Amino acid sequence: MNQFQRAFTPESLQEAWQIAVRDFPQGLWDTVYVTLLATFFAIVIGLPLGMLLVAGDEHGIHPMPRPLMKVINVIINFLRSVPFLILIVMVIPLTRLIVGTSVGTTASIVPLVIAAFPFVARLVETSLREVSPNIIETAQSMGATPMQILLGVMLPESVPSLIDNFTLAITTILGYTAMSGAIGGGGIGKIAIMTGYNRYKYAVLYMAVIVLVILVQIFQNFGSWLSRKCDKRLKH
């Protein structure tokens, strides 16, 4: 009998169930808490940054100096290309500075935000670029300032698309939280790795995966529903 077969004997399943009942509620809470908080901060930084990318563009509503835009783009691309596991280690000093420690559930939020905000900025950029140039021109013809166009036209017009993209961000960040389990961040991902994989309790591993899949489904469905509900282009 190999390890996998052993994982699914009645005894090990029963043991896994006990572990799940004992550890999963806390793990689930940690995962949701870290995911939501990290997404929140990623949006707080990424949303204005994405707006800056669109507005400050060469052909944008308020062109910024090109070297500045270039630097911002390079930084975003750099952060986007560092593998998350390495990024976690790289930002340890910053994490210590902000949270006071580099291990633990709350500490794992820092690398998550650093990894996610450039991603969110790009998503926001994509959403805002979808706004029809005709509508922007119309706003200009009405005497709107660049800021008024950004906040009064581009942002409200792209709300459904932004919600879709934030949903994408939240599911991606949820995936990252599993990795942050590797450096002591709590959550379902941590249980999957620490208990399920390291201690050969594969039944726990699979149960954790199922919980994560369900969680992603919930976030995704809620996001899609909200986006549709907000979209006034659809006739209700």
Added chain:
Amino acid sequence: MIELKNLSKSFMTSDGQVDALRHVNLTIQDGDIYGIIGMSGAGKSTLVRCINMLERPTEGNVIMDGRDLGTLAKGELRDMRRQVTMIFQGFNLLMQKTCLQNVCLPLKWAKVPKKEAEERARELLRTVELPDKANAYPAQLSGGQQQRVAIARALATNPRVLLCDEATSALDPKTTHQILELIRDINRKTGITVIVITHQMSVVQEICNRVAILENGTVVEEGEVSAVFSNPRAEATRNLVYPEMAEAREHIGGNGQTVRVIFNGAEAARTPLLAQMAMDEHIAASILAASTRSVGDKAYGYMNLEIPGGPDELARAVKYLRKVKDVAVQVDVEYPAKGSDEE
């Protein structure tokens, strides 16, 4: 008064420089409904965008009431744009905002208090006959209704000039007529100057008092609508006024005695003009081509007739047709000269 002086605009494209406008000179008086007509690519949209400085002219000036709009600072430019507003072919309403919010938008941007802005917006929605659509979203409205909301939005800041960029091109003929009527009403009531950009002759015929014909970035003809239409001089104007003409010419056989009858608001819509002529003068003219439309009970458009017989019959026919009120007759100058005759 708006004066365009020696206005030129060039764009750099990957294919090199494109001259969208070349030395355009126009004067638009206050209260005018001024038509600027041309085929696509003639430079109409660029011209209208130069008027409110959405496009910066490469050369020349736009002067409104003595002020050169090209020299305005950013803030002044925005104030000017509240005085020179615009409606578009695609309506360009904010799809995620209600009609009321759309109309309030320029007021909000002009820092008008919210309550006052809403009152004004509701009043404007009444003006455009959509008082019950305040809380509807644009997607729930028809094209004509959306354009009405756009008109209300454009009027929100009490502008002195309304620019219409192909504003009825996406609408069916009936809706087009209604929107044009609305614009004319507003022009009459408020004295607002209207500049209408279009490729449709019918639009100019229906509401404009003056017209400029634009071809390849140049004004080839300009003047009173009735004068320009009854006697088009430039080739581009002829093509616009009589789009079927070129085709019609191919069918001309016979003796080549052709006459163009132009209806300029004639009450002829219900008179059997040709039958009457056949009875009175015994001239059985045949219709080579015709394009007429009735607005109200008046006829606009033209008929190309072939007059049988010789020069004598031709002269009699011309004389007969000229007696009808608001009808102009031209003996076609393109054909074996029977003497050009204009009215």
